[in-house]
Amino acid sequence: MTQYVIRRLLLTIPTLLGVSLLVTAFMRMLPGDAVDILTDNNGLQGRDEVLKASVDAGLVKEGKNPLTAAFQDKKRIEDGLVDGQLNRDGFDPATATPAQRDAAKNSFARNAYKDEIRARLGLDKNYFHQWFSWVTHAMRGDLGVTLAGGRPIGPELRQRIPTSIELGLLGMLVSLVIALPVGVISAVKQDTPIDYVARSGAIGMLAIPSFFLATLVIIAASRWFNYSFPFFFNKLWDDPKKNLELLWMPSVILGIGLSGTIMRLTRAQMLEVLRQDYMRTARAKGLASHTAVIRHGVRNALIPVVTIIGLQIPVLVGGSLVLEQIFGIPGVARYLFTAINNRDFPVIIAVNMLFAVVIVFSNLAVDLTYAVLDPRIKYT
Amino acid sequence: MATAPVEMVGQLDQFFRPALPLPQRMAFGTLRFITRKPLGAFGALMLILIIVIGVFSPWIAHDPLTAQHLSDSVQGPSSKYWFGTDENGRDLYSRMVFACQVTALVGIGVVIFVTIISLVVGVSSGYFGGKLDFIVQRVVDIWLSFPAIFLILTLLAVLSVRPGTTGFFGLGRGPDWGPDPNGGPWFWNTFPRTTIVIFALGLVLAGGASRVVRSAVLATKANPYIEAATVLGATSTRIILRHVLPNIMATVIVLATLQLGFAILAEATISFLGQGVTNFPTWGQMLSGRTRDLAENHIYLALFPGGAIFLAVFGFNMLGDALRDVLDPRLRGSR
Numbered sequence: 001m002t003q004y005v006i007r008r009l010l011l012t013i014p015t016l017l018g019v020s021l022l023v024t025a026f027m028r029m030l031p032g033d034a035v036d037i038l039t040d041n042n043g044l045q046g047r048d049e050v051l052k053a054s055v056d057a058g059l060v061k062e063g064k065n066p067l068t069a070a071f072q073d074k075k076r077i078e079d080g081l082v083d084g085q086l087n088r089d090g091f092d093p094a095t096a097t098p099a100q101r102d103a104a105k106n107s108f109a110r111n112a113y114k115d116e117i118r119a120r121l122g123l124d125k126n127y128f129h130q131w132f133s134w135v136t137h138a139m140r141g142d143l144g145v146t147l148a149g150g151r152p153i154g155p156e157l158r159q160r161i162p163t164s165i166e167l168g169l170l171g172m173l174v175s176l177v178i179a180l181p182v183g184v185i186s187a188v189k190q191d192t193p194i195d196y197v198a199r200s201g202a203i204g205m206l207a208i209p210s211f212f213l214a215t216l217v218i219i220a221a222s223r224w225f226n227y228s229f230p231f232f233f234n235k236l237w238d239d240p241k242k243n244l245e246l247l248w249m250p251s252v253i254l255g256i257g258l259s260g261t262i263m264r265l266t267r268a269q270m271l272e273v274l275r276q277d278y279m280r281t282a283r284a285k286g287l288a289s290h291t292a293v294i295r296h297g298v299r300n301a302l303i304p305v306v307t308i309i310g311l312q313i314p315v316l317v318g319g320s321l322v323l324e325q326i327f328g329i330p331g332v333a334r335y336l337f338t339a340i341n342n343r344d345f346p347v348i349i350a351v352n353m354l355f356a357v358v359i360v361f362s363n364l365a366v367d368l369t370y371a372v373l374d375p376r377i378k379y380t
Numbered sequence: 381m382a383t384a385p386v387e388m389v390g391q392l393d394q395f396f397r398p399a400l401p402l403p404q405r406m407a408f409g410t411l412r413f414i415t416r417k418p419l420g421a422f423g424a425l426m427l428i429l430i431i432v433i434g435v436f437s438p439w440i441a442h443d444p445l446t447a448q449h450l451s452d453s454v455q456g457p458s459s460k461y462w463f464g465t466d467e468n469g470r471d472l473y474s475r476m477v478f479a480c481q482v483t484a485l486v487g488i489g490v491v492i493f494v495t496i497i498s499l500v501v502g503v504s505s506g507y508f509g510g511k512l513d514f515i516v517q518r519v520v521d522i523w524l525s526f527p528a529i530f531l532i533l534t535l536l537a538v539l540s541v542r543p544g545t546t547g548f549f550g551l552g553r554g555p556d557w558g559p560d561p562n563g564g565p566w567f568w569n570t571f572p573r574t575t576i577v578i579f580a581l582g583l584v585l586a587g588g589a590s591r592v593v594r595s596a597v598l599a600t601k602a603n604p605y606i607e608a609a610t611v612l613g614a615t616s617t618r619i620i621l622r623h624v625l626p627n628i629m630a631t632v633i634v635l636a637t638l639q640l641g642f643a644i645l646a647e648a649t650i651s652f653l654g655q656g657v658t659n660f661p662t663w664g665q666m667l668s669g670r671t672r673d674l675a676e677n678h679i680y681l682a683l684f685p686g687g688a689i690f691l692a693v694f695g696f697n698m699l700g701d702a703l704r705d706v707l708d709p710r711l712r713g714s715r
Contacts, residue, residue: 011518018522026534200419203701207693209645211652211667212686219676318529322649326672333530337653340533348534356525 005368012360017135019356020349024131027345134349144346146339153350157332161354164331166236167247167254167323168316172309174255175262180305182259183266184298190271198263206260210319213253214326233330250323257319258312265308269301276300303374310366314359413706420702426695427640433477434484438565441474445565445661454678463684467670472684475661479685481567482662483644483692486577490643491636493582494589499625499632501586502593507601507620517594523587532646535580536655573657577650581643592635596628603627630707637700641693648689663689 091100125133137144143153179202186198221227229249234242273279274297282292321333332351339347400408414421433440442462453469455461463472505516568574600606601624609619650656651664658665666685675682 011521014518015521015525018519019525022522023534200698203697204690204694207641207645207697208690209648209652209664209686209693211649211664212682212689215667215672215675215682215686218672219679219682222676223679314524314527317527321529322652325653336530337533340530340537343537352526352530352534355527355530359525359527360521 001371004371008364008367012364015360016353016356020135020138020353021131023349023352024127024134027348134346138350138353143350146344146347153347156335157350157354160330160332160335162236163233163329164317164320164324164333166243167251167320167329167331168313170247170251171254171258171316171320172312174252175258175312176309178255179259179262180266180298180302183263184270184293184301186263187267187270187274187301188293199267202260202263202267204260205256205263208256210253210257211322211326213256214250214323217249217253218326229327231328233328246327246329250320250327250329254316254319254323258315261312261315262305262308266301266305269304270297273297273301303370306369306373307366310362310369313362314355317355317358413702417702417705419698423637423695423697423699423702426692427699430480430487430692431484434480434567437477437481441471441477441565443471443474445474445478447471447474454674454681456678457680464678464680466666466681467674472666472681475666476663476685476688478565478567479661479663479666479688482647482657482660485567485574486581486647486657487640487644487696489574489578490581490585490647491640493578494586494639494643495632495636497582497586498589498593498635501590503597503620503624503628505590506594506597507616507624520587520590524591526584528584528646529649531584532580532650533653533655535583536576536650567657567660569660573659577647577656581646585639585642585646589635589639592631593628596631597624600624600627633707634700634704637696637703641696641700644689644696645693 134144141154143157145152146156182198182201186195189195218229221229230242230246233246236243274293279292279296282296283289287295317333320331321337323329324331324334325337332354336348336351338344339351399405438444447470449465449469449471451469452461452465454467455465457464461471461473463476465471466475501516501520505513505520606619606623609623614622647656647662648664648667651658651662652668654665654668656662656664663685667682671681
């Protein structure tokens with residue numbers, strides 16, 4: 001067993017390294033980097049201040065005065081480098097008209113500016129260099145700063161992680177509260193109307209898109225109950241009542257989405273267990289039907305259910321994105337979504353790695369729990 | 381048994397009804413499926429309906445793709461506008477009919493893509509085993525370590541292109557290549573986006589599917605007839621094509637049907653988030669943006685597209701369940 005745990009722990013290392021390599025590779029493939037998006041007119045609008053702040057932050061970090069540095073850039077450009085740009089644009093520097101000179105100056109300034117920012121943000125380095133520097137920094141607990149704005153990522157994540165965990169745990173709780181009793185009853189009453197309703201209901205829960213359900217709930221609340229969900233988010237430890245007022249409904253919707261799968265598995269496992277010899281023995285020795293089901297049946301049926309709970313974590317993360325988006329909850333998923341849209345590489349890598357760590361270790365935890373719960377399983 | 385007397389063989393005939401011709405057998409089979417699994421048949425009906433409506437959408441829809449009735453914006457369902465109109469005065473019914481194209485094409489495309497990838501990965505990993513299996517499974521580990529929705533969103537961002545760029549492997553070259561994006565009521569006019577969505581969804585769903593295929597291959601490989609074929613000197617290719625594939629086909633078909641539901645749900649979700657197919661009406665897109673504010677007083681705006689997604693995914697899951705019961709008794713009750 002110890003050997004198995006060690007082997008599994010060692011296997012997580014290449015998996016996580018692989019994930020980080022892959023995410024970095026994706027980032028390299030993204031058409032247009034953050035600098036393009038920040039500077040281009042056809043990119044996101046209104047980012048000039050953010051861009052300026054990030055460039056200034058970089059300059060200050062290097063010990064330069066942003067104002068003089070910008071001036072030096074300008075001077076250098078005007079000191080003849082325009083000629084090179086003119087050549088590149090297909091003009092002869094000697095005979096260029098003033099208008100062409102101006103255009104060349106603008107074009108050069110723009111490209112030089114972009115390259116300057118790229119160099120400052122480390123985007124001009126090659127793929128492995130970027131990857132290696134990210135991994136070594138991450139191991140020291142430094143997740144870097146966002147490209148837009150230069151805000152540190154670590155503290156931002158620390159703010160958001162508790163919220164996401166709260167939403168996930170509440171959602172899981174709701175799904176278990178729904179799924180386990182319904183699954184057990186559905187199995188005990190196999191092939192009765194109760195069973196059919198429960199099974200169709202489970203597939204219905206799998207099939208209903210969470211954004212549709214959330215929309216309907218918000219409409220129903222405002223229409224018939226004259227209630228609207230709070231617009232502002234409060235942290236759990238600041239104001240638990242207001243926090244739960246916002247989070248309870250997303251948790252229920254998240255739980256409903258998850259409960260379909262868990263219910264179906266619970267039912268299937270329960271059916272399996274009900275046919276076992278020890279169930280017949282329990283009934284034969286005179287145990288009441290429900291005592292036998294609960295004490296001997298449910299405990300054995302739940303072992304594979306533990307597995308599926310662990311495997312639901314990626315679904316949980318994905319489901320929470322839509323709900324965080326609709327209900328305005330500042331969770332980790334939404335942070336990543338914004339980062340993908342803004343091509344903010346350090347954030348994308350950091351959050352994807354965070355999710356990968358959570359998923360890999362929850363899988364490991366599931367396997368180990370499985371071994372503890374079911375002594376028949378031997379790991380080597 | 382090899383030497384049964386001739387007269388006995390003649391008597392045996394009365395116990396066996398002669399086989400019906402194939403069309404009749406298929407008709408009876410279908411009828412039996414409908415009576416035994418009505419909800420599964422409902423799912424099959426949904427699939428056929430979506431494909432047929434998608435194929436004939438320009439004739440079924442009341443309005444052309446880009447028609448607007450600005451004086452009639454946000455009207456409730458009526459005899460003129462069956463499902464009402466949205467804030468831009470577009471007929472919701474016509475848009476939903478056009479959106480069937482997206483649902484059908486993305487659903488079927490993703491299923492084909494997932495089936496091919498998961499078969500290649502799962503069969504090679506499961507059948508050959510050993511070092512190859514170990515390495516492939518570690519890659520699948522990495523594959524499954526991403527939350528699906530983010531892998532989809534990242535892949536969409538990786539694969540999509542902006543004007544002036546060629547994108548990933550030149551996959552989307554924009555207007556100069558492929559059909560005119562502004563022309564006609566057909567979904568394939570949005571060609572680069574279509575491929576990108578299908579590619580991204582397919583890659584993500586294939587990871588989990590390959591695990592299922594692998595375990596089915598492992599179960600099949602344990603059978604004595606595989607060993608017998610090996611002893612007889614059959615090549616790996618022959619064993620895979622003649623013995624392994626036919627035996628895992630039931631699992632693959634069931635898996636494909638269930639993936640259809642997942643794919644459509646995922647497509648709706650990314651459309652809702654404003655990604656995916658953005659230049660053609662889709663059901664998920666109709667629920668996003670201003671619709672959510674307007675739907676407070678005009679609930680039909682959310683009800684019709686949302687209900688369509690729900691019914692489609694519900695039907696496909698039911699179909700998958702029913703097919704599993706019929707085709708693959710070993711899997712009955714699992715999941």
